[in-house]
Amino acid sequence: NAGVTQTPKFQVLKTGQSMTLQCAQDMNHEYMSWYRQDPGMGLRLIHYSVGAGITDQGEVPNGYNVSRSTTEDFPLRLLSAAPSQTSVYFCASSYSRLAGIADTQYFGPGTRLTVL
Amino acid sequence: DAKTTQPTSMDCAEGRAANLPCNHSTISGNEYVYWYRQIHSQGPQYIIHGLKNNETNEMASLIITEDRKSSTLILPHATLRDTAVYYCIVKGRGAQKLVFGQGTRLTINP
Numbered sequence: 001n002a003g004v005t006q007t008p009k010f011q012v013l014k015t016g017q018s019m020t021l022q023c024a025q026d027m028n029h030e031y032m033s034w035y036r037q038d039p040g041m042g043l044r045l046i047h048y049s050v051g052a053g054i055t056d057q058g059e060v061p062n063g064y065n066v067s068r069s070t071t072e073d074f075p076l077r078l079l080s081a082a083p084s085q086t087s088v089y090f091c092a093s094s095y096s097r098l099a100g101i102a103d104t105q106y107f108g109p110g111t112r113l114t115v116l
Numbered sequence: 117d118a119k120t121t122q123p124t125s126m127d128c129a130e131g132r133a134a135n136l137p138c139n140h141s142t143i144s145g146n147e148y149v150y151w152y153r154q155i156h157s158q159g160p161q162y163i164i165h166g167l168k169n170n171e172t173n174e175m176a177s178l179i180i181t182e183d184r185k186s187s188t189l190i191l192p193h194a195t196l197r198d199t200a201v202y203y204c205i206v207k208g209r210g211a212q213k214l215v216f217g218q219g220t221r222l223t224i225n226p
């Protein structure tokens with residue numbers, strides 16, 4: 001298994017540009033999520049999905065869109081990039097969304113985004 | 117989810133046991149204690165989790181006090197590769213969202 005993969009590893013954008021950060025997992029995990037990490041800070045949840053066709057907002061959703069058309073993929077879209085979105089973005093997945101299940105989340109290697 | 121409090125930084129000598137404390141005084145009965153670590157801006161890595169009993173795996177041990185208001189992560193024989201930021205997270209049963217705090221920056225010294 002490749003686990004959780006993210007592309008690209010690095011990206012530089014100009015203010016106002018749009019782009020999509022890709023995240024894929026090959027573990028048949030139901031739950032997927034996106035976090036951002038600013039320098040010296042902990043991770044903050046942007047959006048998450050408990051299964052194909054179902055998404056919800058996290059702690060800092062503004063400026064980001066997501067969709068989940070397949071179990072494997074969970075792309076994060078920046079519609080109009082701003083310098084405040086300069087950050088490292090991590091995607092994560094875990095097996096089950098069922099209540100009562102305590103399971104672990106697996107993180108991807110991250111995408112380092114700079115918005116000028 | 118309950119809030120956690122961890123020391124900002126700790127040092128430990130290589131080969132010694134590293135004991136990382138975490139306070140979670142408002143934890144409720146169905147909330148688990150999770151530990152993750154992040155090595156030099158890599159993606160966070162799961163270490164261990166527990167509900168009320170002590171737990172051990174190949175990476176670490178987790179000691180939870182009887183009143184569940186605090187816990188300690190133990191790395192029994194720390195190596196230089198254990199230098200990382202360690203996050204203690206309390207997560208409710210059925211809740212998938214992880215709420216990360218500032219964590220403890222653990223430095224293992226040769």
